[in-house]
Amino acid sequence: MVRLTEQYERVFRCFDEDGDAEATHALTGGELVLQEVEVAVESLDSDGDGLLCLEDFIGFMEGRAEEEKMGDLREAFGMYVTDGRRFITSETLKRMLSRLGQSKTVDECEAMIGHFDLDGDGVISFDEFKVMMM
Template sequence: MARLADRYERVFRCFDEDGDGKLSPLELRRQVGLIGGELLLEEVEVAVESLDSDGDGLLCLEDFVGLMEGGGEEEKMGDLREAFGMYVTDGCEFITPKSLKRMLSRLGQSKTVDECEAMICHVDLDGDGVISFDEFKVMMM
């Protein structure tokens, strides 16, 4: 099992669309949206501003790790389990392309299974084609 810091770095690299080693509020918002999360740009901008260690308006890897490891662990875990549970179906303990498609459809977003597979690929840290709770947690925290 990869160290948590390695996982954060892998997620960071996936989020860093332009490969500049920094995350803009727009990149962060767009990537969270790809996995079905929804954040207002203003919310992301406030989060980035509060964690931005060098004042450039962007998150470096260390800032991102700070975002992922923020406080209130027990409450966060409960919220994450609840959110994760919305995406899993049929007693499966993973988010599959079909379950993601189904949930996005409920949220008014029409995606094909192929599109959902591509979305999962962005966050699938172990390459098994599904999102485990640990992968979901890394992406959402």
């Protein structure tokens, strides 16, 4: 099984046309103007040499993956949250599980929430949801 870092390295190498272990095209996809590339490289350039090295690229890709994961988690959390609330209650959990074909009682849902309710308030916040899902 290929590790994610190895996959990033293979992608980076595709954009490192002259083999000098530096690439800006990998960041831009060739669609940004020079000024945008300079700003992007400056924000990612960990050693201040004005170049994007493999480690900078991996950091960028891992950051994007983390942002995407958080977006997915927020979307999933939103499916359980209703009535404008910012947390999952036993009632909203019961409702969502029912939609998914799992019949649970409110008491069963309270017990499920109790496993991940880190602050003991009887509901699941987004931060608790993240812990539960990871």
